Amino acid sequence: MTVPITDGARGTVVPFRPAPLLALLRAAHAGPTAAVTALATAVAWASGAAPGRVALVAAAVLTGQLSIGWSNDLLDLARDRTVGRTDKPLVTGEVSARWVRTACALAVVATVVLSLACGVPAGLWHLLVVASGWAYNLGLKATIWSWAPYAVAFGALPVFAVLARPGAAAPQWWLPAGGALLGVGAHLVNVLPDLDDDAATGVRGFPHRLGPTRAQGLAVVVLGVASVVVAGGAVTVALPVRVGALVLVAVLALVAWRGNGRVPFLAAIGIAAVDVLMLVISR
Numbered sequence: 010m011t012v013p014i015t016d017g018a019r020g021t022v023v024p025f026r027p028a029p030l031l032a033l034l035r036a037a038h039a040g041p042t043a044a045v046t047a048l049a050t051a052v053a054w055a056s057g058a059a060p061g062r063v064a065l066v067a068a069a070v071l072t073g074q075l076s077i078g079w080s081n082d083l084l085d086l087a088r089d090r091t092v093g094r095t096d097k098p099l100v101t102g103e104v105s106a107r108w109v110r111t112a113c114a115l116a117v118v119a120t121v122v123l124s125l126a127c128g129v130p131a132g133l134w135h136l137l138v139v140a141s142g143w144a145y146n147l148g149l150k151a152t153i154w155s156w157a158p159y160a161v162a163f164g165a166l167p168v169f170a171v172l173a174r175p176g177a178a179a180p181q182w183w184l185p186a187g188g189a190l191l192g193v194g195a196h197l198v199n200v201l202p203d204l205d206d207d208a209a210t211g212v213r214g215f216p217h218r219l220g221p222t223r224a225q226g227l228a229v230v231v232l233g234v235a236s237v238v239v240a241g242g243a244v245t246v247a248l249p250v251r252v253g254a255l256v257l258v259a260v261l262a263l264v265a266w267r268g269n270g271r272v273p274f275l276a277a278i279g280i281a282a283v284d285v286l287m288l289v290i291s292r
Contacts, residue, residue, distance in 0.1 A: 032103035033112060037078035041199075044278050045166070046071045048285050052170035052184075055289040056177060062127070066173045069123035069135055070166070072116045077142035079113035084146050088210040124169075131172035138162045138169060155200075155214030156193045163192025183242030184288070190235035191281050197228035198265055198273035225273060229262045232280050239284040243291040250290070254283050 046067055053066040082089070082099050083106060089097045098104045120139055124132035138161075145158035164185040171180045200207065200216045201224065207217060216224035236258040240251040258280050265276035 029103060032098040033108060036082045036098045036104055036109050037075045037112075038081065039078075042071065042074040042078055044281075045074050048281055049166055049170045051285045051289055052167045053173055055285075055291070056171045056174050056180075058174035058177075062173055062175070065123060065127055066170055069120060069127060069132075070138075072119040072123060073135065073139040073142070076113050076116035076120055077139065077146065079109050079116065080143060081146045083109055083113065088206075088212070092206040092209055094206070127169070127173040128175065131169050134165050134169040134172060137165045141165070150214050151212045153215050153218060155216070156196050159192035159196040160189040161192075163195070164189030181242060183238050187235045187239040187242065187284060190231050190238060191277075191284065194228045194232035194235060195274070195277045195281070197224050197231065198277045201225060201273055202270050225266060228273065228277070229266045232265065232277055233258065233262050236280060236284055239287055243287045245291045246287055251287065254287050258283055 049070040050063060050067040053063045058066065082097060086097075086099050086106065089100045094100050099106060099109060117139075121136065124135040124139075126132070127135070141158040141162040145155065149155055149158055165188075167184045167188045168180055171177055171184070197216050200214065201221060204217060204221055207214070219227065236255060240246075240255055243251065261276045261279045261283070265273040265280075268276060
């Protein structure tokens, strides 16, 4: 199916074809988007929210993460072309910038509506999460403060998930603290595969200044501390279970330390999943 659209530059009518859905999803960084949405959904469920409210939290986080992913690829398009990122649908032409811009704009509108539908206080916390992601994309990624948006976003995300339950009190300090540490760790391992490409285009965030070896080592430490914070806070979970969780985290941290490519990031997601599981069973 095509829809005739007037090309304003030439005054001609050109076919406007729907973008391939899979390419559009890939441009939104589907893996991290799904992981963050799943983690927030699990926290909302663990907080005792009703199924309908859990679904609302999931929808808000999903649209917010989609907007962050799409804006990232749009803003990085020139850089990605320079270094020949053939894994990016915008670079390969699998999806047009016009489609991604439209999808991103719709996602932003949906995020605002869905977030505030969870209640104004909770909604504002989630909009802080999304604003942090956009701030990273808009320039903080290339500064020594590149870790800060991740710390703010991952720290605020569980606060949103908890406060989305009507009548809920603010979570105890260890939950946003653990989330913030997880966010910093995730940032450190997420950029490792792209350090050379980033350097070629002038991006020097915090991990780039540390160098790959120190960044990877610091990530392991931060992720480990995050898990200790969560295990210490989830006091209703039996001690043997918490100890077992920390042993599993240690194994995943070793994987993050020794792994290459996307393996450290996947290990970081695994550590986050273990931490959330502790939270869920402490319900």
